[in-house]
Amino acid sequence: MTKKDAILQAATFLFARKGYKDTAMGELSKMTGAAEGTIFYHFKNKQEIFLAILRNLKDDILPEFERYRKVESEKTGLDMVEESISFYLYMTKTRENLFSILHQRYPYELAETNPECRDILEAIYNCFVDIFESAIISGQRDESIGDVPARKSALIVFSMVDSMVRFRMNNLYDVDALYNELIESCRRMLENRNNNQS
Amino acid sequence: MTKKDAILQAATFLFARKGYKDTAMGELSKMTGAAEGTIFYHFKNKQEIFLAILRNLKDDILPEFERYRKVESEKTGLDMVEESISFYLYMTKTRENLFSILHQRYPYELAETNPECRDILEAIYNCFVDIFESAIISGQRDESIGDVPARKSALIVFSMVDSMVRFRMNNLYDVDALYNELIESCRRMLENRNNNQS
DNA sequence: ATAAAAACCGACTGAGTACTCAGTCTAATT
DNA sequence: AATTAGACTGAGTACTCAGTCGGTTTTTAT
Numbered sequence: 001m002t003k004k005d006a007i008l009q010a011a012t013f014l015f016a017r018k019g020y021k022d023t024a025m026g027e028l029s030k031m032t033g034a035a036e037g038t039i040f041y042h043f044k045n046k047q048e049i050f051l052a053i054l055r056n057l058k059d060d061i062l063p064e065f066e067r068y069r070k071v072e073s074e075k076t077g078l079d080m081v082e083e084s085i086s087f088y089l090y091m092t093k094t095r096e097n098l099f100s101i102l103h104q105r106y107p108y109e110l111a112e113t114n115p116e117c118r119d120i121l122e123a124i125y126n127c128f129v130d131i132f133e134s135a136i137i138s139g140q141r142d143e144s145i146g147d148v149p150a151r152k153s154a155l156i157v158f159s160m161v162d163s164m165v166r167f168r169m170n171n172l173y174d175v176d177a178l179y180n181e182l183i184e185s186c187r188r189m190l191e192n193r194n195n196n197q198s
Numbered sequence: 199m200t201k202k203d204a205i206l207q208a209a210t211f212l213f214a215r216k217g218y219k220d221t222a223m224g225e226l227s228k229m230t231g232a233a234e235g236t237i238f239y240h241f242k243n244k245q246e247i248f249l250a251i252l253r254n255l256k257d258d259i260l261p262e263f264e265r266y267r268k269v270e271s272e273k274t275g276l277d278m279v280e281e282s283i284s285f286y287l288y289m290t291k292t293r294e295n296l297f298s299i300l301h302q303r304y305p306y307e308l309a310e311t312n313p314e315c316r317d318i319l320e321a322i323y324n325c326f327v328d329i330f331e332s333a334i335i336s337g338q339r340d341e342s343i344g345d346v347p348a349r350k351s352a353l354i355v356f357s358m359v360d361s362m363v364r365f366r367m368n369n370l371y372d373v374d375a376l377y378n379e380l381i382e383s384c385r386r387m388l389e390n391r392n393n394n395q396s
Numbered sequence: 397a398t399a400a401a402a403a404c405c406g407a408c409t410g411a412g413t414a415c416t417c418a419g420t421c422t423a424a425t426t
Numbered sequence: 427a428a429t430t431a432g433a434c435t436g437a438g439t440a441c442t443c444a445g446t447c448g449g450t451t452t453t454t455a456t
Contacts, residue, residue, distance in 0.1 A: 003433080003434080004433095019219075019303055019307075021219045021220065024413070024414085025414060026414095029436095034434080034435090035434065035435045036414090036415080036435085036436070037415090037417080037435055037436065037437095038433075038434050038435070039415095040414085040415060040416075041432090041433070041434065041435095042433090045414075045415075046414065046415090105217055105302055105303065108368040108369070108370075109217075111369075112369075121370075125370060148379075148383075152375075152376055152379040153383065155371065156376070156379060156380060159357075159358055159361030159362065159365070160354060160357055160358050160361070162361055163357030163358070163360055163361045164357065167357070170306040171306070171310075172306075173353065177350075178350055178353060178354065181346075181347060181350040181351065181354060182354060184346075185346075185354050185387045188386055188387045188388075189383045189386045190386075193391075201403080202403095222442075222444085223443075223444060223445080224442090224443080224444095227406095232404075232405090233404060233405040233406055234405085234444090234446095235404070235405055235406065235407095235445095235447080236403075236405065236406095237445095238444085238445060238446075239403065239405095242445095243444075243445070
């Protein structure tokens with residue numbers, strides 16, 4: 001691994017664990033073995049490191065979500081919603097640091113002045129909501145899901161799942177204990193009542 | 199207003215707008231007209247100011263929520279859930295700064311080492327969830343709400359509403375446009391299907 | 397009126413910060 | 427062997443910050 005990559009990796013770890021502001025360049029230097037000067041040789045400032053992480057995050061996560069969304073499935077749309085929730089929670093577990101960064105204040109603060117940051121965040125969130133919307137639309141086609149506004153409902157499902165992730169990260173509630181009820185709630189929320197196939 | 203109160207008020211404003219770490223004691227001093235020494239005369243350090251704000255928040259918000267929860271209503275429990283959501287959103291609007299502080303990283307970080315902070319946060323969140331739980335239980339008594347686990351469902355409703363607040367604060371989505379769908383979703387999620395009274 | 401106590405002041409401190417820069421090292425090219 | 431260019435170094439710089447301290451003003455009690 002190049003030193004540049006090592007710096008990015010360590011920064012991802014530290015920004016996620018301690019936050020952007022609480023991470024000193026000195027720590028980054030110690031953790032990677034790179035001199036502080038080296039860090040600024042590769043990145044013109046601290047903010048640029050953060051943006052590089054966001055770019056990486058986008059390039060890592062978006063394709064995976066896109067790929068998942070396009071997989072043909074024989075399940076009903078309603079079941080696909082459940083699976084999408086499961087997939088999202090799985091992704092947050094395997095990429096804990098990245099999602100932790102997304103749940104901090106700094107990216108949104110930066111987005112207010114930095115259009116690139118704003119664009120990346122928008123792309124990421126749209127992608128998240130898309131997987132739920134796709135499932136809902138597919139469910140409306142196969143009549144497992146009722147006549148709800150697809151995008152808005154997808155946003156609501158996403159908001160529920162994202163809250164669970166936040167609960168977990170902030171040690172507020174035991175999310176595993178809520179998982180089943182979350183799924184059932186979404187089903188009740190979306191299912192087609194004129195269709196007694198389930 | 200005493201200088202101490204002015205300091206607390208300004209700190210609430212600044213912590214909410216700029217975050218804990220990004221708020222310098224110097225700003226606090228400028229904003230209140232109090233010398234920096236005065237601030238440390240009233241509070242032994244920055245963290246203590248934060249804790250004082252949290253204590254205030256608890257003493258301000260909890261009684262209001264408790265009072266609201268205990269109001270007898272002739273509405274169905276399902277309607278009360280809707281009203282509770284409305285009440286919560288109203289509270290977040292009238293106390294934007296306080297809720298903004300609750301949505302930051304610092305309180306949860308502090309909670310890991312400071313038991314008082316931990317206790318306050320727990321009390322606040324329990325209180326939030328309680329108003330939804332009360333409505334759900336009441337709805338199960340009057341049969342407007344189905345046989346769902348009350349506490350867990352309350353948590354899920356809360357998670358949805360709390361996400362809306364976060365969306366608003368981070369300028370991610372227009373929450374007003376989602377409000378109606380949020381209410382409808384909750385209704386579908388909770389309503390008693392064996393009861394066609396609505 | 398006087399003393400004691402509480403509130404307040406702001407210059408100061410020292411630790412920490414992001415970032416710079418003059419120069420070294422390494423490896424490829426001529 | 428000499429040159430060059432990119433990767434790297436770490437001491438140094440200018441600055442910010444939370445917190446201190448010696449002293450002054452204001453309030454309260456006697």
